[in-house]
Amino acid sequence: MQELINRAKELLADGTVARVLGWKAGDLPFNPEPAYFEKEEDFADFVYDGFCGANLSKYMIEASKLEGKTLVCLKPCDTYSFRQLMKEHRVNREKAYIIGVGCRGKLDVNKIRDLGIKGIESVQGAEIEGSDTLTFQTLYGEKTCSYADAMLERCHVCKGKEHMIYDELIGESRETKDADRFAEVEKIEAMSPEERFAYFQKELSKCIRCNACRNVCPACSCRKCVFDSNKFDSAQKANVNSFEEKMFHIIRAFHVAGRCTDCGECSRVCPQGIPLHLFNRKFIKDIDELYGEYQAGADDEERGPLTSYTVDDAEPGIVAERG
Amino acid sequence: MYQIAKENLTALFQKIASLQELYLPVKNAGQVNFGVWSEDAEVDLDTLKSVKSPKDVFFPQSETLYTCIRNGKKLTIEPEALQEQHFVVFGMKACDIKGVEVLDRVFLSDPVDTFYAARRDHGTIVALACHEPEETCFCQVFGTDCADPAADVAAWMIEDTLYWKPMTKKGEELTASLADLLTEDDSAQEKVEAEQAAIRAIVEKLPYSNLSLEGWNGDVLMEKFNSPLWDELYKPCLACGTCTFVCPTCQCYDIKDYDTGHGVQRYRCWDSCMYSDFTMMAHGNNRTTQKERFRQRFMHKLVYFPANNGGMYSCVGCGRCVEKCPAALNIVKVIKAFQKQGGEQ
């Protein structure tokens, strides 16, 4: 982390960048927030640890409009989002100085709570090169858990430790993949339609239409979302689980299909713990199977699967045929 | 004071539900929220905070106000019936009850919101003391004692026993209806006091308990409003509505029409001041940037509301926003940022 801070200060001092976009330590051990650093003294609060899960690439849409370059700290998975946004002309590469930061998986405070660790006063082991065990001092005594058990779902299906785009790299990355990316989707596919319906009905009935999934999503970069716009008659805010939640989540997933990098932010931020990544991953799985493997944000040129076609694509009837 | 063994709680819930509707913390797909009790519902009294506050029992996230029905060129209007059934909310925490007090100020002041008033009139609240407060809690800052919740009935879960203390006439009536399940216990007071002491000891150790609200009142309105701190504080905000929707006191709503095809259902639903179309009017929006929207939320909770309500803050320190904000922003960080700036000056 110190190397990152030193380098950021250096680039700020020599005028290469006008500001640094990173994370500021929170007031609790696990809630650092995305923040801009413009002066040397700001860096007292700079932090980069296991709780810095936020994907900063979407902030670059606004940062691209500012004077001068913004140094942005991107983890390997975040760089896919940045590159996809570049492809869509939503961020300006010229306005970004990308430091690819190392990552060994990011932590999910909800998982820690689910492990029964409550009243956290301090944490050891969450540092960027910390141990494999997390030790918590809590109001109710010392607790421990393994780093891996506290990782975000997305880190268990990590896309790899390569950065897709960067100006320089600082820190080592570790591949944390220990699960099959599509296993959860396959599990649901194996259910009967009734079970699938019940599963999603139950999950989506929790949705409170807070739009956190949409607003955090780097692919949901519309200036105005159709669900906020009066152009379609779809601008509703009610939480009515007989239809609206399904409409919202299906259409949201559809709009990002072929553009979603599977960064997992939607599931990370959902206050109701809805596994929203399943929608996106289902589309990714279908796209991979039907149109060839495609990873959004892994290139600058290739057209997305929904803005291209081949003459012998599968017919929609395949959905019923494969059962 | 009464008591009932934890193992008999299901019987208690069955009994209440047989008399009136019962809302209580229910776990659904891994998350605890207040919901209607049923035989299959997975009741969860151990989780300290429900994801959403239970305010929606009185102020639902969406509710129909009236329905217009179109038949050819004819229109008829059907008003929505007010709440007529009695119901019980079991397991509300002290902070959430304080939240209801805030809502009362809004909805029961003239002009009274009849939908809300009907629900308040028909609801009986059974409060549950917080057995193990967490690091995100700061109700004490707002003068709430989570060890001694003020409601129609106050309850404490101590080991395997629930202690039950009616506090109001509604509480007495409910207690009377459950007489065959609740037993009087003379030693209860002592046990409850011990539990309260333990809770309060934890509260003293909570990281936010010593948060100072000094300088937050109506007198400093313009100073706070114009502070340059907002220029920085809002920046990570994603403009989602999480904080407002989990909040026990946020009371803003939007009124919209749902076109049913046979007419229009006019409904109201929670709105969020974080949304870009919040207070959108025909001419546009008077808060054009997220900074202004972000500022609005905290100014409202900490300045405008107390200024209009005899110093009552419209934050109750439940800590839900601390836990749920996707960008790790929250009211505590705002208060601390101003405190720090004050210290520097």
Next chain:
Amino acid sequence: MQRIGVFVCHCGTNIAATVDVKKVVEMALAEPGVVHAEDYQYMCSEVGQEKIQNAIREKNLGGVVVCSCSPRMHETTFRNAAQKAGLNPYMVEIANIREHCSWIHKDVKEATEKAVILMRAAVAKVNLNTPLKAGESRVTKRALVIGGGIAGIQTALDIAEAGYPVDIVEKTPSIGGRMSQLDKTFPTLDCSSCILTPKMVDASAHPNITLYTYSEVEKVSGFVGDFTVDIRKKARSVDMSKCTGCGVCQEKCPSKKIPSEFNRGLSNRTAIYTPFAQAIPNVPVIDRENCIKFKTGKCGVCSKVCQAGAIDYNQKDEIITEKYGAIVVATGFDMIKLDKYDEYAYSQSKDVITSLELERIMNAAGPTSGHLERLSDGKAPKEIVFIQCVGSRCADDRGKSYCSKICCMYTAKHAMLIRDKYPDVNVTVFYIDVRTPGKNFDEFYRRAVEEYGVNYIKGQVGKVIPQPNGKLLVQGADLIDNKQILKEADMVVLAAAIEPNPDVRKIATMLTASIDTNNFLTEAHAKLRPVESPTAGIFLSGVCQGPKDIPETVSQAGAAAVKAIGLLAKDKLLTNPCTAHSDELLSNGCSQCAHVCPYGAITYEERQVNDHGIREVRRIAVVNDALCQGCGACTVTCPSGAMDLQGFSNRQIQAEVDAICL
């Protein structure tokens, strides 16, 4: 809300017999916004149209719904009627209660209920219609004809005669096409060259016609009235302005072993060559792939012998960019490849030939100077078998499902010519059916059978087996006598199916003209618009549209010319106003819409916007109305809904959905 009038047509009894039109009127009057409704026997009649016009004027209607036949039939009629009464034509919607209702349902109650719903959907849509105004675009008064065969030549001559400049692009070194390879033509047996050559000369000499031979269309952009086309004029290596056509270069060229395309590979040509003696232009080209000079850098004989100094080894391909108002496709056909029909031993024996090869053999200028002989040993054949429908009317995927149309007639022609010239030669024809619809066609076929004694056997040939003695054993079936036939032949002629020139797919893509699974270009309407492509400004001439013989080709070529002339005669065209539009406040500038636009109609500009007080420069999608054809692909690709389609807007379609579902 619009003031809407609903007009319900009886269509005689076509609608009224199954749909209770009075009930539809009654239900229409109950709909919000509907201020007038009436029914009439024939709404499309003058009286019916007047009713609509009177109502528009008297009731001050803002929208009109006509419940009648398909909008494909009378939408334009009713729109024009409304326009005459002062209503914007795009404020008219049609509820199709005939084709989609009365004609397919029997039960009056059911059909009436459906008609009411269709009416409601149209009312719901028209409520959201906005007046649209067609734009104007200019017409470039020049036509392009792709292909220089008889179809292309005829089309070009007709257009040129009408006074418009026209360019012919021909891929090969000479115009003339397939017809120039034919010996005689049916059913008159006149000499193909004798009737074609004068037309070729006319085309080359016409002041309004420019020939681009040895050239190909490289790129097409634009739209009806205003196409821009890049033509690649391949390097001929011979300066056309200097060459006198003396032919010495061809005589002296040392590279003489190149199969002649014109003679279907039955004879050889030199590396510098004109495809045939009457070629136009009579200027040779150097086939660089086979030229020693180009392959090794040595030789240069042609350059040395050319007294005109016309040989130019350094000539480069030239791109000519020209604007056109109309484009006629006349790309013609070729024979199918016979590699999937190995049972006929085409690849095994030189004496199994295609009909087109026989044309060359029979032709005085052909490889055998017109003598009928076996290509294997030069002997005169005594027994010739013709096999029909090789690859035509084929049930499996080896060949074509369609009938090639010309084979029955040219085979009768071949049989007759052979019997006429060589009475001692036996001719047998195996056929599935003999199809002779055409003026004097059946008489022609009957003469072959009756006067010339050609032996027609109904049945198919299963196999042709080359024998050690050089003969060909033909195993066939006689379906009429129901017996197997074994026949020793000296020569077998295959009537191979014809297929569109394979290059046509590339051209169709450039033109955005639709093409069917057999690579024939699709006509805008099979019956009523047979020489137009659905893509405006593109016309079809000759076999590129479907198999046809010379007279049919020539008449279609003329028809295509007339359509093109009709277009060129206009100074301005009205453009389809149902185009996509981008909302500058919603556009993300993400480029996804441009990716799916088949017309390149979407571009991006950096534009200052005022978004409710936020002023900033944004990348905004912009639609070029003149290019947009209104498909709507962009509207669905656009996640923010910034792209919407006029006339078929999101809200209009949703209103229809709502009206139908409720």
Next chain:
Amino acid sequence: MSIEAKEEFRPKIVAFCCNWCSYAGADLAGSSRLAYPADVKIIRVPCSCRVNPMFILRAFERGADGVILCGCHPGDCHYTSGNYYARRRMTLLFSMLDFIGVENGRTRVEWVSAAEGVKFSTTMREFVDKIRSLGKNVRLEDLRCRN
């Protein structure tokens, strides 16, 4: 067991037809008097690629029991490529609907040319039969639209 015959289920079916092929195919079905059930109501769109997944969900929201999209055969699109895009979009959308447990028979895409009146009619009859066997759409309906 009830003796009274249950009222026959009449599904609501929305058919989006492209203007150039399938709408004309439906016209041909009409002019050839090739009957299919009146439950099918056609919406004319310029091209199958105009059909937004939101329209399809909207139809289900409003109580449609089945939605079918008809366009030109692949390769024959009037706009050259519209149906190819539609094909991918609909395949993914249908797969998602299937994934969340909506019966996959409720959605269908069929390519119908202007010459295929018979195919149009047969397809519609088949589709209506399928929807009748599936019964009312309850999984994607907005209950607010019922009253």
